[in-house]
Amino acid sequence: MMFFKAHFPLFTFTEKSPLKDSSTSQFSLSPSLSHLPKLSPMAIITEEEEETKTLVPPGSKESITKNPKPQSENPFPFWFYFTIIFSLATLLFVSISLYSSQNDPRSWFLSLPPALRQHYSDGRTIKVQVNPDELPIEVFVAESGPAQSENVIIVHGLGLSSYAFREIIQSLGSKGIHGVAIDLPGNGFSDKSMVVVGGDREIGFVGRVKEVYGLIQEKGVFWAFDHMVETGDLPYEEIIKLQNSKRRSLKAIELGSEETAKVLSQVIDTLGLSPVHLVLHDSALGLASNWVSENPQSVRSITLLDSSINPSLPLWVLHIPVIREVLLGFSFAFKMLVSLRCSKDMTLSQIEAHRILLKGRNGREAVLGSLKKLNHSFDIAQWGNSDAVNGIPLQVIWSKQVSDVWSEEGELVSKALRKAKFVTHSGSRWPQESKSSELTGYITDFVSAFPISFKRVSEEPIPEKVQKILDEAKAGGDHDHAHTGYTDAYGLGEGWTT
Structure with missing residues (x-):
């Protein structure tokens, strides 16, 4: 059906008829214009198409498509993203709390197994001054036996501590010998880091948040804004200067041969041990060699226990991200590493104790820093034949069970130190716990072969x-x-x- 609509200036003409049938027409005049004469109208006819309406049954698919019913939203995406965000936030806070508890001495000590806490309770700490412009460092010392007898001081290698030699010093004490084992700074229960005040050291995101919060507490929230309004400049330099002046960060203690010499001198003087029978295990030879060369009068004898320049524990793997977290975070992974390179006879609880001491309180950073300071070009033959060391009795205790390569290494050490007494033991490169009685016998026989030492007492100035x-x-x-x-x-x- 088609419609025609005509527009006139004074009246309208509408014709409603089919397109081909135009016989019927209707005219309507406005009542107000009925008195005007009839004019021949000019009409503008427009064509409009009639909208066709199609009836659709209510149950058909088209009615459902055109008139969709409101559907309820799926709640799964909301709860999925909520769970992910909540889990990430929880993991972040747990990580921050664990990191803080590891660096907190009290929390760290309370988390130790009973054997480690007992070892700490049996020892004591001594303060030593390594650098004059730094605060003193606490060094842990474990000892057993009569103090007026022969003094045997044991120095561990990197990655170990005095805890590894607790059974040896107890056995020495039962034989009437004063056994002393120390934790070098950066290891065991000794200080592993120092507080550094000031400077522009990198402190991480959490440290910067604490700095900003402390600055707001001290200066107020709108301090920088007020300064900018008054001067027109943001006090950026003043903020950085203020932060650096009050910044307190932890710096791992990196121990080299010079620092080790200072530590040994002060510990021996404080305890009145001189002269001492020195036992150097693993990489302790490279750390303590300088002190021996500088203080031959304080050394009664030297025993090298599987000593080498490089530590038996492959510390270089602790540089690698993810791998170091796995090794220090899981007992089974650290046990595999120790069994592969150090000892196959140690129990899981013994290995776990070494893992905890190596991981806690920035221990990994301190040990890696000391590893960088080791003198890897150390010549044991030159050191043993020097004027300072040549007159000191030497004993070499070497493992015969590790490998053929390690046995050949022992033969080279024996040739380099021709005056040394060379004996072998049935343990591994970390034999101090599984073969403690065998090692104690070698040390006791060697120390007892010398005349009784006379202690030198330093007079205090009046x-x-x-x-x-x-x-x-x-x-x-x-x-x-x-x-x-x-x-x-x-x-x-x-x-x-x-």
């Missing part, structure tokens, strides 16, 4: 005022003041002066 009083007392002069509060010869006598 203050000037006390020396003046002592000089007056020796002169026998008459004076009217009383010398109360001082013992004879500055505490060396038995009576009190009056």
